[in-house]
Structure formats: C-alpha cells, structure tokens
Amino acid sequence: MTPRHDDGGAARRGRDRRARTVPGPPGRDRAAAGGPEVAVVGGGIAGLSAATALAERGVRVTLYERAGVLGGRLAGWPVRLADGSAATMSRGFHAFFPQYYNLRGLLRRVDPGLGMLRRLPDYPLHHRSGLRDSFARVPRTPPWSALGFVALSPSFTWRDLVRMRPGAALPLLDVRVPQVYQRLDRVSAADFLARIRFPEAARHLAFEVFSRSFFADPRELSAAELVLMFHIYFLGSSEGLLFDVPGEPFPQALWQPLGRYLEGHGVRLCTGTDVTRVAPVAGGGMRVAAGEGADRRFDAVVLALDPGGLRRLVAASPEVADAAWRARIGRLRTAPPFLVSRLWLARRVAADRPGFLGTSGFGSLDNVSVLERWEGEAARWSARTGGSVLELHAYAVAPGADREREQRRLVEQLNAVYPETRGVRIIDRRHEWRADCPLFPVGGFHDRPTVHTPDPRLVVAGDTVRTGFPVALMERAATTGFLAANALLARWGLRGQTLWTVPDRGRSAALRWAAGRAGR
Numbered sequence: 001m002t003p004r005h006d007d008g009g010a011a012r013r014g015r016d017r018r019a020r021t022v023p024g025p026p027g028r029d030r031a032a033a034g035g036p037e038v039a040v041v042g043g044g045i046a047g048l049s050a051a052t053a054l055a056e057r058g059v060r061v062t063l064y065e066r067a068g069v070l071g072g073r074l075a076g077w078p079v080r081l082a083d084g085s086a087a088t089m090s091r092g093f094h095a096f097f098p099q100y101y102n103l104r105g106l107l108r109r110v111d112p113g114l115g116m117l118r119r120l121p122d123y124p125l126h127h128r129s130g131l132r133d134s135f136a137r138v139p140r141t142p143p144w145s146a147l148g149f150v151a152l153s154p155s156f157t158w159r160d161l162v163r164m165r166p167g168a169a170l171p172l173l174d175v176r177v178p179q180v181y182q183r184l185d186r187v188s189a190a191d192f193l194a195r196i197r198f199p200e201a202a203r204h205l206a207f208e209v210f211s212r213s214f215f216a217d218p219r220e221l222s223a224a225e226l227v228l229m230f231h232i233y234f235l236g237s238s239e240g241l242l243f244d245v246p247g248e249p250f251p252q253a254l255w256q257p258l259g260r261y262l263e264g265h266g267v268r269l270c271t272g273t274d275v276t277r278v279a280p281v282a283g284g285g286m287r288v289a290a291g292e293g294a295d296r297r298f299d300a301v302v303l304a305l306d307p308g309g310l311r312r313l314v315a316a317s318p319e320v321a322d323a324a325w326r327a328r329i330g331r332l333r334t335a336p337p338f339l340v341s342r343l344w345l346a347r348r349v350a351a352d353r354p355g356f357l358g359t360s361g362f363g364s365l366d367n368v369s370v371l372e373r374w375e376g377e378a379a380r381w382s383a384r385t386g387g388s389v390l391e392l393h394a395y396a397v398a399p400g401a402d403r404e405r406e407q408r409r410l411v412e413q414l415n416a417v418y419p420e421t422r423g424v425r426i427i428d429r430r431h432e433w434r435a436d437c438p439l440f441p442v443g444g445f446h447d448r449p450t451v452h453t454p455d456p457r458l459v460v461a462g463d464t465v466r467t468g469f470p471v472a473l474m475e476r477a478a479t480t481g482f483l484a485a486n487a488l489l490a491r492w493g494l495r496g497q498t499l500w501t502v503p504d505r506g507r508s509a510a511l512r513w514a515a516g517r518a519g520r
Ligand SMILES: Cc1cc2nc3c(=O)[nH]c(=O)nc-3n(C[C@H](O)[C@H](O)[C@H](O)COP(=O)(O)OP(=O)(O)OC[C@H]3O[C@@H](n4cnc5c(N)ncnc54)[C@H](O)[C@@H]3O)c2cc1C
Pocket: 041, 042, 043, 044, 045, 046, 047, 064, 065, 066, 067, 071, 072, 073, 074, 091, 092, 093, 094, 095, 096, 213, 273, 274, 275, 276, 304, 305, 306, 309, 310, 313, 340, 393, 436, 437, 461, 462, 463, 464, 472, 473, 474, 475, 477
C-alpha cells in the first residue's frame, strides 16, 4: 500500500469543541537515511501506534510480537466451524467510542473516513430485576447528558439525584489528571459510590459500563479509575455514550490494512517472535534478544506489552533502567481471568435483540452480543444458515474456578436473558480464557510506569501506563504508544504526533469552583 499523507494529528477529531489538542514535539519531517533504529516490543494497539508514529518520520522500526498475528487483545485468527464454514475467532466485542481521538487517528491512516466502523444505535443495560436502561435518546453534551439520563432512566431517578451527597459527589464534576488520583486512588470504587450515595438500583450501571470493563471487582478497583471513566465517557465529553464497532472481524477491518501500511513505511513485522531479554549496550543503544535469532542492537526500545508480559520481560532483563523502576514493574498486577464464549446457534434469536446488551444480576454474565447485527462475516453466516452468532463475556471470574462449569453456566445465563435460545442446537462453540488485562488496585497509581523510564533509550506504552491525559483502555494504549514515539522523536529532533483528549477538567467553571471547595 502507498504510504498516505499524515496531518500530524492536527485536524479536528470529533464534535466536542472543548476537546484538547496537545502538539507533538517540533522538529524535522524525516530522519536522514540510515537514521535511528527502534525495536517495538508488542503488536497490540500501543505497539502499533508507536511503530506508526516512528516509521512515518523515517525511523527504522522492527516490531516484535509474540503471537502469530497483530492486534494484541484485539487479535483474531481463522477457525473452521463444525459445519465446515470458515470464521474468525477473537475476543470479540470492543466499543470504539467517538472520544477515542488518538485510536481513531491511528485507524484513519488506513481508512480516512473510518468506514470500517459502524455506530450501534443503542447499548441497553438489562438488570435481572427487570430494570432496563438505554442510551439511545440521552443528549450528548454535559450537563444535558446527565440530566437527560436521569430524566429517562428507571434506575436513576430525580429522587435519587436529590438524595446523593453533593459534597462527596462533586469530584465527579471536575476531574483532572493526576489530581483525581491524589484524591481518590486510596478509595475503592465500591466505597466511593457508597460514600456519594449513588443509588443502589443504578450501581449496575456504574459497574457494567465503567468498572467491570476494567475486569475488576469494584471493591478492589481504585475509585480514581471509575471517576476518570465517568469523566471520559459521560460528564466531561460531549461525544456521547454511543459507540462504534468494526463492521468486519478485527484482522480484516483493522490489523491487516495497518500491517500493510507499516510495511509500506519500511517496518519489519516479526510476528510469532517472543522477546526474551533487553539490555543496555555500554557504548549506546539497547540489545534485544528475540526468538531463536542472534541479539540485535537498536538505538532505543519501546516496551508495549500487557502487564504480565512487561513484568516477565523486565524480570528477565536485570540491567534495564534501575532497581527501583524494576521493582515497581514487578509489583504490577493482572486482573482476574475472563471468559469470552462464542456460540454459533442453529436458530436466530428474536428480531428485537440488540447488537449489544449489558447484563447484570444474572451471575457471571456481563454482556451478550448478537454479532450478525453488526459484523459482516457473522451476518453472511446467519443469512446462509438461518442461525445466530452470539458472544458472551464474563469478566473477573474467580481465578480457581472450574472452567468447564463456568462455560456451561454462561450458556445457562444466556438462556435466562434470551429464553428463545433454550434447547437450540449449538452448531459450534469456542471459549477463550485469558488473564492479560491490567488491574488498577486501590493505591496502585504510583507503581504504574509512565512512558519515560530512568533510561532515555527505553520507553513504555500500553493500557497499564499512566499519563497526564484523561484516557483509558484502548485509547490509553493508543495515546501512550504515540507518547512513547514522541519521547524518542524529540530526542532525535524529529516532529512528533499531535494528540487529542477529551477536556482535561470539568466543563463548568461554577462546578469546578464548588468541586474545589468540596475537595478541601
Ligand atoms: C474481552 C475484552 C473486551 C474489551 N473491551 C474493551 C472495550 O469495549 N473498550 C475499550 O476501550 N477497551 C476494551 N478492552 C481493553 C483493550 O483490549 C485494551 O485496553 C487494549 O487492547 C490494550 O492494548 P495494548 O497494546 O496496551 O496491549 P495488548 O493488546 O495486550 O498488546 C500487548 C502485546 O504484547 C505481546 N507480548 C507480550 N509479551 C511479549 C514478548 N515478550 N515479546 C513479544 N511480544 C509480547 C502480547 O502478545 C500482546 O500482543 C477489552 C479487553 C478485552 C480482553
């Protein structure tokens, strides 16, 4: 593929006029031939973002990915179903929010109009008690989003709003990074919601939309992360809560085109290659041991790994950075295992079932996707066979749980949510168990790595990494990937990537003032 023009990220990314732009470091457009050489370790969103920003400036990049394909937690791989059909398995459903400005900037490299994404018309949340919330009609701009939500929600009413403790709740209205961590990192998400008298019936909303997507028990999760989520998705941004999903499986929609784009920029993509050790070289640069090959020397290294991968590689690299930094990495935690089950059913679910449903109160089941509503491959299978492709997610499963039993239980919970699935023949089923998401425990903020390390040749990216930007999850991975590239580009006098974020403070001056007083 021919390399496309890069605007450096300056073009407006969304509808929010208060979204903030952060210019990248100034410098030359391109490195001279034979310029710096960088190893990017990890081929998820963070590694791909770093490799993109570096390669576009003429830096010579080798990207190492342990798995056979790119994408990290959004990787996909081909499978042959019991009925002989070819399909793509992955860990499936991911919400691509409109406020993921930097992730969308990455994807625009290969799809300027983002035609690969499609907006889901709603995102209902269904509680076993019968309560059902929807976001389709909630206005997008704060404070109307919050007020509109209260006006429409059966689980969060005006009376609940009045009962909340305004003093304790005010931090929600003026979220800044890193101040939010100073205020709330030592409180659990569950305690914070209790403290502000967040209505009991609406807890599932907060947990399903925000806290559970961190794969953590709310009693263990830092309240700062929960409050940051409220800000990013709801109270601090006017992009709204509705989100997009890719119209085809991840490899076809995202990673194969991006892989070709990177190769067009001279990036060496080494998939199926585990990096086993990284070490500084006395005369300058870093040595990387990867796969079976001999060690290679690079000018710098980007570690763009999941938390377990980062912990293992740093433990096997006793000379990198300094002892205090390595000890902090050693303390990083991984969230409990989660289960993604994909079922190919012989009969379709009811026509009014949404593409994505958040569930609560049914047990371990967190959400159900009906893939043929939004993914082309599943839609073609459904049209051909008359069946449905469903995906079930269960986050934060107890580490010692009996896996066969959990898989069975998940299907039973589906039967309770969508009774028409009872007794329907399952043509094929695939279960993915993983534990590679970061856990943000109460009080853990200071142990998290930043993009910079004590050694300027070594930078870190990924959704574990802390930054001064109000970003989370996939957007944190993309943003830290670009920031890691910017840190290296700045050293070499090369122009960096301009970044965008949702506003980095509360939107209303009066509420900011009140929040400031309450926080004293
Ligand atoms: C089921 C599920 C649902 C999710 N839903 C959402 C959602 O709706 N919205 C959202 O924003 N986020 C969601 N997330 C989170 C999102 O997937 C992550 O935030 C994001 O993918 C992290 O990207 P990353 O590049 O930081 O890490 P990863 O994608 O984990 O990439 C790290 C890579 O490093 C590789 N690696 C590790 N060790 C080595 C080594 N020694 N050598 C070479 N390579 C190595 C790994 O194989 C991996 O590919 C979800 C996650 C899961 C699992």
